[in-house]
Amino acid sequence: MGGEFVLRKPRNGIKCRRFDRCNTMRQTETELFSEETRERRRGRRRSFFLDMIIFFRPCFSNFLFLSLFILSSSSSSVLSTETEYLSPRNQTLRPLEELNKLKAINQHLRKINKPSVKTIHSPDGDIIDCVLSHQQPAFDHPRLRGQKPLDPPERPSGHNSRGLRPKSFQLWRMEGETCPEGTVPIRRTKQEDILRANSVSAFGKKLRHFRRDTSSNGHEHAVGYVSGEKYFGAKASINVWAPQVQNQYEFSLSQIWIISGSFGNDLNTIEAGWQVSPELYGDNYPRFFTYWTNDAYQATGCYNLLCSGFVQTNSQIAIGAAISPSSSFKGGQFDITLLIWKDPKHGNWWLEFGSGILVGYWPSFLFTHLREHASMVQYGGEVVNSSPFGAHTSTQMGSGHFAEDGFTKASYFRNIQVVDWDNNLVPSPNLRVLADHPNCYDIQGGSNKAWGNYFYYGGPGKNPKCP
Numbered sequence: 001m002g003g004e005f006v007l008r009k010p011r012n013g014i015k016c017r018r019f020d021r022c023n024t025m026r027q028t029e030t031e032l033f034s035e036e037t038r039e040r041r042r043g044r045r046r047s048f049f050l051d052m053i054i055f056f057r058p059c060f061s062n063f064l065f066l067s068l069f070i071l072s073s074s075s076s077s078v079l080s081t082e083t084e085y086l087s088p089r090n091q092t093l094r095p096l097e098e099l100n101k102l103k104a105i106n107q108h109l110r111k112i113n114k115p116s117v118k119t120i121h122s123p124d125g126d127i128i129d130c131v132l133s134h135q136q137p138a139f140d141h142p143r144l145r146g147q148k149p150l151d152p153p154e155r156p157s158g159h160n161s162r163g164l165r166p167k168s169f170q171l172w173r174m175e176g177e178t179c180p181e182g183t184v185p186i187r188r189t190k191q192e193d194i195l196r197a198n199s200v201s202a203f204g205k206k207l208r209h210f211r212r213d214t215s216s217n218g219h220e221h222a223v224g225y226v227s228g229e230k231y232f233g234a235k236a237s238i239n240v241w242a243p244q245v246q247n248q249y250e251f252s253l254s255q256i257w258i259i260s261g262s263f264g265n266d267l268n269t270i271e272a273g274w275q276v277s278p279e280l281y282g283d284n285y286p287r288f289f290t291y292w293t294n295d296a297y298q299a300t301g302c303y304n305l306l307c308s309g310f311v312q313t314n315s316q317i318a319i320g321a322a323i324s325p326s327s328s329f330k331g332g333q334f335d336i337t338l339l340i341w342k343d344p345k346h347g348n349w350w351l352e353f354g355s356g357i358l359v360g361y362w363p364s365f366l367f368t369h370l371r372e373h374a375s376m377v378q379y380g381g382e383v384v385n386s387s388p389f390g391a392h393t394s395t396q397m398g399s400g401h402f403a404e405d406g407f408t409k410a411s412y413f414r415n416i417q418v419v420d421w422d423n424n425l426v427p428s429p430n431l432r433v434l435a436d437h438p439n440c441y442d443i444q445g446g447s448n449k450a451w452g453n454y455f456y457y458g459g460p461g462k463n464p465k466c467p
Contacts, residue, residue, distance in 0.1 A: 101200075102191075104200050105191055105194045105195070105200055106191070108194060108200050108203070109189060109190075109191065109194070111137075111140075112137055112189055112305075112306060112307075113129065113186075113188055113189055114129065114131045114132075114135050114136060114137065114186065115131070115132075115135065116129035116130050116131050116183075116186075117130050117131070117132065117180065117183055118130035118179060118180060118183070120172055120177045120179070120185070122171050122172035122321070122322070123171055123172075123174060123175070124171045124172075124283065124285060124322050125283075126171070126172055126187055126188070126318075126321060126322065127187070127188040127190075128172045128177075128179070128185045128186070128187060128188070128318050128321065129185070129186050129187075129188050130179035130180060130183040130184070130185055130186075130315075131183055131184055131185075131186050132182065132183055133148065133149050133182060133183060133184050133312070133313070133315075134147070134148045134149070136184050136186065136305060136311070136312060137186075137305050137306070137307065137308050137309075138305070138308050138309060138310060138311040138312070139308070139311075140308040141308035141309070141363075143363065143365050144308070144311070144363065149311050149312075149313045149360070150311075150313075150346065150348065150361065152313075152358055153343035153344075153345060153346065153348070153350055153361075154343070154344065154345065154423065155341075155352075155356075156233060156339075156341050156419045156423045156424060156425045157423060157424050157425065158424055158425035158426070159235075159339065159425050169288075169323055169324065169334075169336065169354075170288070170317065170318060170321045170322065170323060170324065171285075171321065171322040171323075171324045172185070172318055172321050172322075173316070174324070178315070178316060179315045179316070180315065181315055182315070183315055184312040184313070184314065184315060185315065185316070185317070185318040185321075186305055186312075186318065186319075187304070187318055187319070187320040187321055189306065192282065193280070193281075193282060196248065196278075196279050196280075196282065197279065203306070204280070204302040204303050204304070204306030204307065205297065205301065205302055205303070206291065206293075206297050206303075218384050218385040218386055218387065219382060219383075219384055219385075220382070220383050220384075220385050220397075220436045220437055220440065220441060221380060221381065221382050221434075221435070221436050221441075222380050222381050222397060222403075222433075222434075222435040222436070222438075222441045222442060222443040222457040222458065222459070223257075223378045223379060223380030223381070223382075223433070223434060223435075223443070223457075224378070224379045224380055224413065224416065224428075224431050224432065224433045224443065224445060224453075224455050224457075225376060225377065225378040225379070225380075225431070225432055225433075225434070226376065226377050226418060226428050226429060226430060226431055226432070227375065227376040227377075228430075229429075230373040230374070230375070230421055231258070231373060231374040231375070231376070231377050231418050231419065231420075232341060232342045232344075232373055232374070232418075232419040232420065232421060232423065233258070233339065233340050233341025233342055233349075233374075233418065233419030233425075234256050234258060234339075234340055234341075234377045234379070234416075234417065234418050234419065234428075235337070235338065235339040235340075235341075235415070235416075235417045235418075235419070235425060236256060236337070236338065236379050236413045236414065236415060236416045236417070237335045237336070237337045237338075237413070237414045237415050238254050238255075238273060238274065238335055238336055238337075238338065238379075238411075238412075238413055239327045239333050239334060239335040239411055239412055240254075240274050240286050240323050240326045240327055240334050240335065240336060241254075241286065241326055241327050241398055241399045241400075241411055242276065242284065242285065242286050242326045243276055243286075243395070243396035243397060243398060243399070243400055243458075244284070244394070244395065244396050244400065245276050245277075245278055245284060245395045245396075246388060246393045246394050246395045246461075247278075247386065247388060247393075248278045248279050249279055249384070249386050250278075250383065250384040250385070250386055250393055250395045251275055251276060251277035251278075251279070251280070251382075251383065251384050251395075252275065252276050252381070252382075252383045252395055252396060252397055252398075253273055253274065253275035253276070253277070253289070253381065253382050253383075254273050254274055254275075254380065254381045254382075254397075254398060254411065254413075255271050255272060255273025255274070255275070255289075255291075255379075255380075255382070256271065256272055256273060256338055256340060256377070256378070256379050257269055257270075257271050257376075257377065257378035257379075258270040258271070258340055258349065258370065258374045258377060259374055259375065259376040259377065259378065260367075260369035260370045260372075260373065260374045260375045260376070261368065261369040261370075261375075263296070264296065265295055265296050265298065266294075266295065266296065266368060266369065267293065267294075267295070267296035267297075268293070268294045268367045268368060268369045268370040269291070269292065269293055269301075270290075270291075270292050270340060270349050270362055270370065271290065271291040271292065272289070272290045272291075272338050272340060272351055273288075273289065273338065274286045274287060274288055274289065274323055274336065275287055275289050280303060281320070283322075285322035285323070285324075286322070286323045286326055287320055287321060287322050287323060288317070288318075288319060288320070288321060288323055288336070288353075289303055289304055289319065289320060290303070290304055290310055290319055290351065290359075291303050291304075292309055292310065292362055292366060292367075294366060294367050294368055294370070300366075303320070304319040304320040305319060305320070309362065309363075309366055310360055310361070310362055311360050311361050311362075311363065312359065312360035313358055313359070313360045313361070314353075314357060314358060314359050314360060316357070317353060317357065317359055319359070323336070327399065327408075327411075329399065329401070329408070329409060330408050330409060331408065333407070333408060335412075335414070336353065336354065337353070337354055337355075337415075338351070338352070338353060339351070339352040339425075340352075341419045341423070342364075342373070342419070343361070344423050346364070347364035347371065348361040348362065348363050348364050349361060349362040349364070349370065373421075377418055377428070379413045379416055379455075380413065380443065380455075380457055381397040381398050381411065381441065381457050381458055382397075383395050383396075383397050383441070383461070385440075385461070391462060392437075392440060392461060392462045392466050392467060393461050393462060394460065394461045394462040395461050396458070396459070396460055396461060397411070397441040397457070397458040397459050397461070398410065398411025398441075398457055398458025398459075399411045399458050400458065400459070400460050401458060401459070401460070402441075402442050402458065402459050402460075403442050403443050403444040403455070403456035403457050403458065403459075404442075404444065404456075405456075406456060407456075410456040410457070410458055411456065411457055411458040412454060412455065412456050412457070413454060413455055413457070414451040414452065414454040415451060415452045415453070415454070416428045416431060416452065416453040416454060416455075417452070417453075427452055427453050428453050431445060431453050431455075432445075433445045433455055433457075435457075437466065439463075439465040439466045439467075440459055440460075440461050440462070440463070440466035441457070441458055441459035441461070442457065442458075442459055443455055443456070443457040444456050444457075
């Protein structure tokens with residue numbers, strides 16, 4: 001009698017007459033049954049995880065690319081977090097982690113994308129939601145909950161109304177679409193917008209950096225600035241370009257900074273201007289933006305309306321929307337005029353665009369030092385240099401041309417002014433200029449009757465003189 005036959009007989013109901021043989025057969029049968037069961041379970045597990053991997057393959061590729069980039073970055077805190085996904089111990093957990101990440105993203109989207117009374121589809125792919133003004137993200141803040149936007153404040157004396165009308169400068173309005181009165185236009189945030197960021201908590205925030213530091217997280221500047229007095233606002237006209245940005249993790253911007261506090265953990269800033277940021281917006285359009293922080297870009301503040309803070313009052317301008325037209329080399333020049341000032345009555349910091357168009361305000365309670373006044377004002381350009389492949393980035397600042405190239409070729413700030421203690425607009429006194437890396441991006445100042453205080457600035461980044 002063969003071994004195979006003996007093992008099958010008990011399973012077919014044939015009794016075993018000898019105890020020791022029967023016991024051996026039952027034991028052997030049990031072992032085979034256990035082994036078959038384990039094999040079936042292993043097969044089901046392999047099938048389940050194969051299905052999950054196929055289902056999440058697009059997310060895996062994005063996640064792997066993001067992790068590889070972060071491995072090459074200089075941020076050790078981000079590195080230690082993201083590289084956990086690459087360890088063998090965590091390979092089988094990635095589908096669950098990915099699901100949790102998508103859940104967190106969707107929760108954040110529900111928080112910042114408010115119900116709209118009208119939706120507008122922009123030619124550039126943006127979706128603009130017309131949200132009731134008292135339901136915008138700012139009013140999620142405990143200090144503002146249940147309130148409504150404030151009435152317009154008193155303008156600084158010496159302010160004129162010459163400037164650009166807003167209807168001609170943003171793509172979403174090119175086809176005549178507008179938001180109803182009583183609403184504010186808000187660029188809708190999509191899932192892919194947050195997926196481009198390092199994390200949900202990092203979305204909509206600048207990396208931490210400090211003033212004109214030549215090695216601070218790759219942030220490089222060419223700026224004009226005033227300091228040493230008490231400042232209550234600033235104004236300038238900035239021409240708009242569409243600089244080339246080398247990769248998704250860099251940006252190029254031109255803006256006004258209102259600054260107070262030390263350049264440590266208590267730095268307060270208010271910022272507004274235009275920027276090209278593929279990571280934040282997913283394209284290379286120049287976009288109108290705002291920013292604020294009260295702790296040196298650590299935990300507080302954000303771009304535009306991506307957190308509770310800035311209160312928008314205007315129904316015709318979408319913060320974060322694309323600007324059109326932009327300036328062209330040896331061609332037409334297009335500039336925007338921005339004024340930021342502190343309301344003498346309520347202490348809030350207001351933003352005005354162009355010819356007397358109020359955009360909104362930053363409530364004074366958002367800040368510590370800026371509750372009183374600014375100690376410095378900066379104007380100019382900033383880029384992020386991630387040093388791709390070990391070389392300086394080719395991301396352009398401004399037009400991508402050096403200051404010496406002048407009008408129609410280089411970028412400029414003109415009619416540079418500050419607001420003094422008595423709410424007067426005056427020419428910026430003792431305006432100084434400084435470039436972190438003048439062989440990469442430079443700046444040259446001047447003054448005349450037509451433009452008042454001005455400067456040209458910018459550059460191509462990587463070039464034979466830029467290491």
